[in-house]
Amino acid sequence: MTFNPLEHRGIPLDRQLRDWRELAVEPVDPDRGDPYTRCRIITMNGIEIEAMLFSHHFARHCPDLDVKRTLARVRYIEAQQQKAVNWLLPGASSVLETTISYEQVAVDLTAWIARMEPDPYLTQAYQFGVLEDFDHLYRYANLYEMIEHRKAEEIVDQLTEVMPGRPTPLHHRDPVDNVREPYDRRGANPLSKLHALTVMAAEQQTMNFYLNVGPTYMEPIARQLYQEIGMIEEEHVTHYESLIDPGETWWEQLVHHEYNECYLYHSFIEQESDARVRAIWELHLNMELEHLRLACDLMRRHDGRDPAEVLAPELPNVLTFEPNKQYLRELIATQLDLTTLGTGYVREAHERFERMQQALNSDGMPPSDQVLDAHREMFGREYRLQTEGEHPVPALREN
Template identity: 70%
Template sequence: MFNPLEHKGIPLESQIRNWRELNVEPIDPEAVDPYTRCRIITMNGIEVEAINFQHQFARNCPDQEVRRQLAYVRYLESQQQRVVNWLLPGAASVLETTLGYEQVAVDLTAWVARHEPDPYLKQGYEFGVLEDFDHLYRYANLYEMVERRKADKIVQGLTEVMPGRPTVVEHRHPFDEVRTPYDRNTVDPRSKLHALTILSAEQQVMFYYMNVGPQYMEPIARQLYQEISLIEQEHVTHYESLLDPGENWWERLLTHEYNECWLYYSFMQQESDPRIRAVWELHLQMELAHLQQAAELLRRHDGREPEEIVGNAGLPEPLTFEPNKEYLRHLLATQVDLNKIGEGYVREAHERFESMQQQLHDGQKPPSEQVIDMHRERFGDEYRIETEGPHPVESLRARGGSHA
């Protein structure tokens, strides 16, 4: 297996790109492979997290030389983020990009859940993916109402569109979003990468929705983005609490760089667009040098070898964007009614949950319910893509029919 610690990559001093190199051609929204879009959205979130993390590190680091090194690599990461995010086309609407974000949230989280070795962490991903699955369904109905276009244009049958855990019941007391963290000394190194990847992706969804939501004129669109952006904030709390708070800055830096190597390597293996694959290949070579710098900082300031943090077996199995329909249907059939209490999961409502529901909803239907009602009123049914048959949960099957 490829071991990024054994490769030097492009020297740091050779990585700054000029304007011509930064001015990348965006993907064609009418012809792009949906999973190419997903890979772009994912790596944008990963790069944004890398930048934000290094800013926080710099604010908590008294060593001026380290701060200078962080500033330099952070600039390189910023150029990478601009290249990746600028691959998304201006011709795509905010809602079309949103549908791409939710396809990422569904199929990325489902893949991680399927491959997570720790049962508690696995349960955390399985719980979260059913909520993003529902968001995709709500936004798909909004998309048809606002733009008169169908979500299958974006997901192209790779991801089903139907209710998950209804968004209305996703609003829980913040206390119940905090999970039990993994133990950095005993956890499988894969689990560290999984947690950081999903946290980064969900964080980017939160940032995106909380900024683009006010751009809409339609009241229901503004309200739906407001509601789901609050859920995404809950998800960030959920996933960030899985990380061991005992990890120090040096090992976190190493894990961030190692994770970027894993993801660029993974996406390089499966990318169907040669032009985009070249971006992943270039960025991997850059990240290898970032990793070497992080490893040296770890040795110098923490007295440990990088293998003590990420293991010595090389990168884990490449992360793959692929359909997860059967797996998601199984989760719907067995876990859609799960709730949280404390750091665990239950199947019944409880006082703290019901109190939060009452305070927030105050006897009114939230936007996530209103959008489906409005779609039914306008089109006579709701928008779904159910390629594998009726919804596995009878109570969530379409009332009065649906169309794709």
């Protein structure tokens, strides 16, 4: 069923404030809940955090007090939404268990978007990134079995395979090679704009999560792995944020943020298996419809344009969490040895890439490889979850 959020009115803003009882949501069951429900929760937490951060940055650059007040009122509700969403995660889960869910989000969200993206250049950007997140999931799964003596399959429920992707040590590139070409705001498919904003927001919250939880571990190997992958997530945020056209006005970006929230809440209502969580998605969608209306009014008043000029006339097919096993295996078979050079991709280990590798690894083995060595020493093998088959892990070719 088609759905155009511009044609719907939501809950008036002055009726959206929730009291503490309403915000005290019951978390999902960590053992019997749908793994993709956790993925949807993590995704929407990242989307709400991005909405708040964008609104703060907008306010810091906006001289109009009335606009700043509107942003502040909406932002307070976004902050309540973020608390309600993120507090759905079970407190009984360890940081590593939540981390594995974060990486399951990165794998299956980015893979689905890569499959649906209409722009080949943007598709390549998502395909490149997902092979790195795939390997992060694999490294954390090995760490999880070492520290907590449990298997990642209990978390991902065999919906997502756990096996090597592009080796994590090869993700460290010269920063200049993490910057991509942006889409052209004047001709880009509206769906492409939603995809770029969604993946950027998801990677941003992963970066923030790792930089905060990493030093809370006592085990040196865990602290070091979070530090290494946290640095790669910084690269990924650079990679994805550079896809967004910087020529979009603040007003245009505001309506994109609000429209994207409507798109994702609508998508997750359509597929949510947990009735209690689905009710939260429905409530938040009705809130976001009003946020979108207010953003559109601001754009008309201050940007002199109709938001319909830059937004999709109706929401595209719902964003879906589903297994992407075959798609990922095809990428592994064809793109594992890629790295970046300028705004493009190459298979050769070029000079800037090699300099970065030497600078980081001059004093020994990177933490992501130390994890695998320690796991082999402890269990006589590496941990992986596969449904069938195997694949090789080629190295980057030398010049």
